[in-house]
Amino acid sequence: MNALASLIDTVFTIYIIILIASVIASWLITFNILNTRNQFIYTVLGFLYRLTEPVFRQIRRVIPPIGGFDLSPMILIILLYFLRDLIIDNIR
Template sequence: MTTLYQALMLILDVVWFVMIAHILLSWLLGFGVLNPRQPIVAQLWQGLSRLLEPIYGPIRAILPNTGGLDLAPLVVFIIVIILQRALQNNAGFFLG
């Protein structure tokens, strides 16, 4: 069961880091620090977006339309943190 606990925590950590990278890249693109027409920047943005869209899509379908403000990353970020804390608080179940 320790392996299951570690695997779940690793998956949540990877999702957390990918989301942080996506959020930071969106800010850098939004403020004009990075040029989205550069091939490396475009590939990185498209890759991160493709990774996270299956997670963000169902959340966006539930959330109300807020215009230009996308709240899906915030909601998913909160869910990931809650899942991490729930796993940590119940680690005794996994670690025996």
């Protein structure tokens, strides 16, 4: 069972890293640090968008951005940590 718990932990950790990368990329675009016309940047951003935006959209339906500040990444990360701990504790 430890191998399964380790695998689940790794999957959750990778997705959380992808979420953080998506948030950082959106900040870099907002401050004109990243050039979205660059093909490599555009491809990476598209990849991050396809992995994160469907989940963010579901959270934004319930909790819309407040004062231009989007809380969905923070809420999702907290939920993922809670869910990961819940699943792993039940496996062990």
